[in-house]
Ligand SMILES: Cc1cc2nc3c(=O)[nH]c(=O)nc-3n(C[C@H](O)[C@H](O)[C@H](O)COP(=O)(O)OP(=O)(O)OC[C@H]3O[C@@H](n4cnc5c(N)ncnc54)[C@H](O)[C@@H]3O)c2cc1C
């Protein structure tokens with residue numbers, strides 16, 4: 001694995017080996033553990049996008065404000081790359097959770 | 111869809127500064143903030159700020175906030191509270207959620223000044239109640255007036271950890287330790303020294319192994335790290351604690367900017383051109399959202415974005431723009447100097463610009479050793495009352511020079527230079543320098559007031575305020591008891607802005623060692 005080929009689907013990282021700290025919750029909103037994230041990487045989720053889509057970490061109430069860096073660090077470590085080498089997940093509106101009731105009552109502006 | 115000349119997201123120091131500056135050039139401006147009160151981080155900052163006069167140095171953060179809000183009212187800025195911007199589009203359309211509805215607004219310029227969020231670290235037990243960000247602890251204390259806990263461990267020795275640590279002491283908490291994985295204290299030495307002289311121990315090259323407790327934090331275990339940042343077995347230390355504060359850095363809140371398609375740099379920060387303009391024309395970033403710095407630079411960044419936008423929209427001619435830009439960028443440059451400046455981060459300097467050795471004790475234990483004091487130009491012995499300035503690192507600050515009516519203290523044109531005491535000037539003992547110093551690093555020493563005794567005047571910001579005649583113990587720079595000490599007087603004056611000047615009497619040989627006072631016997 002290197003920083004350039006983590007998107008190569010032929011790559012494997014070898015089997016998932018349990019490690020100390022796997023039980024720590026990293027995404028508090030959706031209750032995803034460090035082990036869940038590591039396992040996802042070993043299952044072939046080599047980008048932050050995929051990890052987020054599979055596990056929904058970063059899609060809860062805080063929208064990744066607490067776990068974003070932690071998840072990035074875990075994925076990077078598993079891939080053996082620098083955390084900054086991983087592409088940022090897409091930011092989308094609404095950037096804070098908005099109830100459908102509110103979202104549906106769009107006003108033209110004050 | 112309603113329309114403004116400029117929409118600002120975030121009513122912190124950067125956003126408010128951008129708004130008032132733009133309004134002063136005639137733009138119609140609206141500011142949205144998700145909170146019920148404006149001011150962002152400023153209203154939590156009860157301490158005096160560094161910098162020079164033009165940066166409002168020696169003013170407490172919340173007073174700067176109050177002044178900015180008044181300016182916003184005077185310039186007719188619309189501040190909309192309890193309003194979260196949930197979307198931003200490249201055509202400068204802002205979607206705001208407020209009061210059970212979402213509304214769309216459009217502006218010719220948008221400034222995102224959304225601030226930052228606190229980083230965190232995961233360790234065993236970090237989700238227990240009692241583990242919190244330092245910023246959260248600061249909000250509890252200084253906004254909601256709730257003490258976060260009784261016994262606190264602070265992880266992180268940057269300025270946030272040091273400043274919030276001191277505020278925890280002021281709120282009556284015990285600070286059992288400040289731990290940091292780095293081998294050197296990350297924040298200003300003067301901030302660390304305030305904690306050390308109160309007896310707070312520093313554990314560098316240490317990290318948290320686990321928080322203990324079921325249902326809430328009851329203890330914490332830290333461990334030393336080896337050169338590969340792995341815990342050294344057998345180096346564990348346990349503390350009884352009910353609170354763990356994390357001050358491990360901040361990350362810019364730039365989701366809105368990324369959503370609008372603004373390009374980012376390799377480190378994840380949004381790419382900014384002059385005036386904080388992003389790659390999407392008409393969209394600007396200011397303050398921590400653009401890149402983590404501090405409140406003074408956030409305010410300047412906000413004003414820069416505003417003049418850029420004002421010019422783009424035809425409210426400011428090119429000549430005025432250039433003059434204002436030069437002035438503001440000059441102010442910014444003067445803050446971005448010294449050993450803590452962005453470009454010097456990570457460099458382990460050994461001496462100051464003046465060639466004075468940097469104290470390894472200050473960087474490792476948080477205080478200057480008694481035998482190091484004479485190395486610095488602010489700490490010279492003299493007859494009668496005189497200032498002793500224990501400010502030994504190049505930081506952008508000079509209020510001590512500014513306030514002295516007698517010209518005893520000189521920093522010079524370069525505001526990161528170490529303060530020098532001019533022995534030819536005569537100090538009257540007015541104490542203005544002691545109260546003005548945001549680092550609480552200035553003391554008055556008089557070794558000739560009474561035979562055999564020295565009088566030491568120190569800045570004091572704790573309650574209750576001691577009274578003349580109170581008996582207690584003088585503490586040294588490292589917080590160790592050095593001798594019994596009686597309070598001679600404790601002066602408060604409006605010019606001191608809530609810092610009391612505590613004068614204690616100690617044996618003459620302790621004049622250069624006693625730096626704090628505690629009521630009662632040692
Ligand atoms: C604990 C702590 C201590 C600090 N101590 C100091 C210090 O001693 N001296 C110093 O100079 N600096 C200090 N700083 C740094 C300083 O507070 C910041 O650099 C400064 O506040 C940045 O200003 P800002 O306007 O960019 O952001 P902020 O002050 O954070 O303001 C941003 C505002 O935008 C709002 N907002 C965010 N997103 C949205 C949205 N989508 N919609 C609506 N509103 C939104 C936020 O709620 C907030 O009110 C400290 C920071 C922290 C966290």
Ligand code: SF4
Pocket residue numbers: 496497513514515516517518519536537538539540541542543544554
């Ligand atoms: S006590 Fe007053 S006169 Fe003396 S150095 Fe300080 S400010 Fe100057």
Ligand code: SF4
Pocket residue numbers: 300499500501507508509510511521529546547548549550551552
């Ligand atoms: S001694 Fe002067 S330069 Fe140093 S922190 Fe205090 S006021 Fe600033």
